[in-house]
């Protein structure tokens with residue numbers, strides 16, 4: 001196989017997977033969550049090799065797919081698929097007037113992940129080995145429960161079920177102390193830790209009060225307590241109340257993290273590989289955070305190549321961060337058991353590149369647009 005080849009085509013495929021998250025479907029950007037949608041990115045080189053990526057999905061899919069199909073995809077056609085660093089600079093510079101965060105960067109993230117898949121396939125090595133990791137077959141995961149509208153019974157029931165299935169770390173998407181206490185009670189028998197993610201629900205004064213109220217509840221971290229997410233100094237004020245603060249899924253690239261860390265805003269950085277520009281930008285963020293003494297826990301509430309890429313990145317790090325896995329049951333998934341947990345652990349694929357291509361029959365069954 002040649003060392004590299006030019007990019008011949010970029011295709012986007014949306015699959016929609018029926019799912020059950022253990023309660024009434026929450027609303028996300030105005031749409032109820034009854035299906036999990038994944039925006040798959042297929043990059044083919046002129047010698048016929050195929051790499052797979054994933055651009056951030058959920059409610060952003062129509063906008064991100066349009067950005068990918070009409071602007072970002074055409075920009076990479078004819079470029080050398082192995083020239084990843086130069087492509088990152090060139091493509092992100094070409095679209096920077098369209099936003100340093102959002103659909104255009106999400107679209108490029110999907111392509112970039114596919115380029116690393118191609119590189120690993122050419123080298124015959126799994127991605128985590130290309131990134132400097134040694135053989136590792138499994139990683140600890142945490143269960144990321146969706147929102148149950150602060151209903152304590154639903155929070156307790158799903159926390160207990162997640163602990164029962166082997167998770168020892170549970171993240172809630174609720175906004176009340178009652179919900180936290182319900183989860184703590186349900187997790188007590190297994191000694192599991194609780195994290196709370198409020199998705200930027202509070203003003204700074206409310207967040208400070210809530211941090212005071214939650215101070216004795218032994219939260220492992222409080223995630224994105226402040227609106228808007230780029231209010232570094234507001235976050236820093238909440239962090240002064242003593243609970244470890246996590247954030248970063250909604251900031252733009254390395255320099256977004258630089259702003260958070262220079263403001264003293266976070267204890268735990270949460271870069272997201274399908275949003276931030278792909279694997280190369282993740283690696284730059286992780287190196288920077290570690291140099292600043294900040295822990296990294298990747299954001300990965302998705303179930304396609306972006307999730308698999310997150311496994312490889314985590315497997316290559318000495319610190320072995322917990323992997324975020326959304327707590328829901330899918331009817332099926334083209335990536336099968338690679339995106340599910342057993343006893344609170346996820347397996348790391350050992351094949352070249354990402355190590356698992358999607359099952360074409362399942363892609364055909366769940367495809368809703370191409």
Ligand SMILES: [Mg+2]
Nearest residue numbers: 197223224249
């Ligand atoms: Mg979050």
